Amino acid sequence: MNYDFRLWDIHVGAPHPFYRHSYVDNGTARPTPARYHDPAFAAEEWEKVFARSWLVACPVSDIREPGDFARFDIGRESFIVVRGDDGEVHAHYNVCPHRGSRLVLDDFGSQSAFTCPFHSWRFDLDGKNVAVTDPETFRPEVLCHDINMTSVRCEVAAGLVFISMDPDIVPVKEWLAPILPQLELYDIDKMHVIQHRRSDWGANWKGGVDAFAEIYHLHAVHPQTQCLMDDRTQIDLYPGGLSRQFVPFAQPSPRFADQESVNPGIALMLRDAGIDPATYGGTAKETRAAVQAAKRKRAADHGLDYDKFSDSQLSDSTVYSLFPNAQIGCHPEAVFLHRFLPHASDPNQFTYDTMILYRHVDAPGYTPPAWMGLSEDIDTSGETRPDVVHTGLGEPPGLGEVLDQDSDLLPIVQAGARSRGFRGPLWSEQEGRLRHFHAELDRRMGLGEPA
Template sequence: MNALDLWDIHIGKRHPFNDRAPRIDNGTGRPTPDRYFDPAFAAQEWDKVFARSWLLAGPASDIPEPGDFMKFDIGPESFIIVRDNDGSVRAHYNVCPHRGSQLVTTDLGSLDRFTCPFHSWKFALDGKCESVTDAETFRPEVLCHGTDLSSVRCEVAAGLVFVAMDPDIQPLADFLAPILPQLELYEIDQMYVVQHRRSDWGSNWKGGVDAFAEIYHLHAVHPQTQCLMDDRTQIDLWPGGLSRQFVPFAQPSQRFADQDSVNPGIQMMLRDAGLDPASYQGTARETRAAVQQAKRRRSDELGLRYERFSDSQLSDSVVYSVFPNVQIGCHPEAVFLHRFIPHPTDPNQFTYDTCILYRHVDAPGYSAPAWMGLGAEVDLSGRTRPEVVHTALGEPPCLGEVLDQDSDLLPVVQKGARSRGFRGPLWSEQEGRLRHFHAELDRLMGA
């Protein structure tokens, strides 16, 4: 089956999930490269883009009970996202109104209230000040300036928590409207984090977005992937910088010479679907369809309700770009969250934050896709939330072969972007998601 052929065998026609979005023409312009390294551009970008956008803080599953909180750091800011006693989710700047001390320093935790470590002022989960230490020593006119935490907009969609510093921003559901029903199909709200890694890379954050928003580079940077995944596939664009791309697995790239042999990579995907590679009679180009059909049989046996998915959703990764700095790689059993966090002061660095969310099903053969690289030591039960593993700039990130290759290459691209000989990117149609992202970036920068 050709990667571009997204018809569904089980219904004999094109599945509505696979329908192409209306065409958006972002032109053929060539932006100047200063967006990748200029401190002045980065400063404006923070005020005009990040301060006016919905930002993914994390999965709602990280704060299941009242008092559970997660810390979200991005650029120069830090936020506390907390489950309130009434079950709602709230977000506050992670700063005490008294002298500016941060209130929490851990990534995750659970508290019945927030206590400032500097002078022990106390705040309820909703941000209201409960206690000012030695309040009688303050003139009333001083405390009248405000003693509550500064809160920000916070909304939940598809099991994911977003915050926004702009109080007048459009509702999150309106922003995500073109893709929200698609994301909800994956039931991310029933998944939980089984791996969370964070590493500092020597590149602008947009270099990370660019690299993860196209698969045009796979044949050059990740040639080992060509035997089991295609790199010519459907791209869809929506207003607001939203986009998606199908990444077909379990079949060789059209660039790959051998389209027949069932190589070890494809054998791995057959086993993932419950098929025995030793008894499989088809060719490599037929494996993707076989995987899809096998997963439908598994769904019928285990009651997984895969009838809500198209065939391509069962075999492929469907990758979404959520402007400005998020990629969500969706698979029925698990989801990848990728965030590209700008450095507070240096536009030549960013932090790559990635986690895998998984939904446990206690059944033989059911697991996260093997290509996600979750080792036997990873607890898939959901009983424990893994700690965040953070590697600093210059340390081996140990993210897996493919991601380590990206982390090695992006500093090389960043150095080239600063050359007088580079006049800006030239994007192909395979890089349509990049052009779409930068068009939205330029729209906000010019607002």
């Protein structure tokens, strides 16, 4: 049964062709919890899902010039994404064909060729072998085998580089077609990374996807957000496990008792839009509209192209899920990119990788959204690419109050998912993106609808 279902209408201000609610009935089945902890499920998932999907490898800004490369590790594999001498983007397994050594150990950098640290075999940026150390010591029949790096599909869309281990996968823009025009509005290709954090969490990667794909938990896990975030939301579901959710900012949740006072969270949003909280005469629940109007005025004053955005896109977080393991939170000024990376062998661990990308604009008051919590010393010019800050399992991740709360909670959820007493998740319509994700997962895995 298909019908137009919405929990709440977020009352979009300016009309926009992309604000058409899209609902998919994914049923009411209760899936087995084995998907969260069973090693056999994880092994099959790697082959049927990750090895056959488009995966977000890096922002295109990480490989601006020929020779620029970024390393992308996921599960048991490592890849090199590189800008070739021809200006095109290429991707290869990070493996030397001689003895299997990793070729690149740095997260990113720039070089004219790849040299194996084990025996100094060299490869050009296209992956072609250009030097074998002491070739006369090999029988000719050995070097007649393929001695080039193994390349993978690599395509660029919406300012992001995607790779796939499946040579026959559909083009990335065809897969992204339902949401690609929306993502392209944000000009991510003109943004650069200003913060990159990576931390290891004691949970299955799907537990991370689940937690970040709904805001049903905010009142319980992140009650401090209720003063400035409305947890009424619009959910849109698209083919291929793609989804979108609007998270209204700059107004209190209906669960929050005080809808009138300009609390510190609301004051933060006002200042971010260039409004002095001391002279603001409206109520907290009127702040969202005031922020939208102020941002439109600032854009008009400084020649920013905000006409392409709806009112809600100016104030809210528009969050997209890209199956299987990426989420992009979009704002006109900046986006955040989350990736949930499965562990190579343990389904009870994953790596949470998060970046903030920002487009520098020389206009008074134009900054990344203040709620992103960036420190004042962060370089937003785009001149330098920040290092990846990586914290191991059990270490305080230092991601900020809200994300640290998630990192504390997910191991507790993972422990419960392994209990005999847990018979599988029961999703509400507020968790529709979760059911949509798992329905696509089941389709990829060849699973029928559970009883």
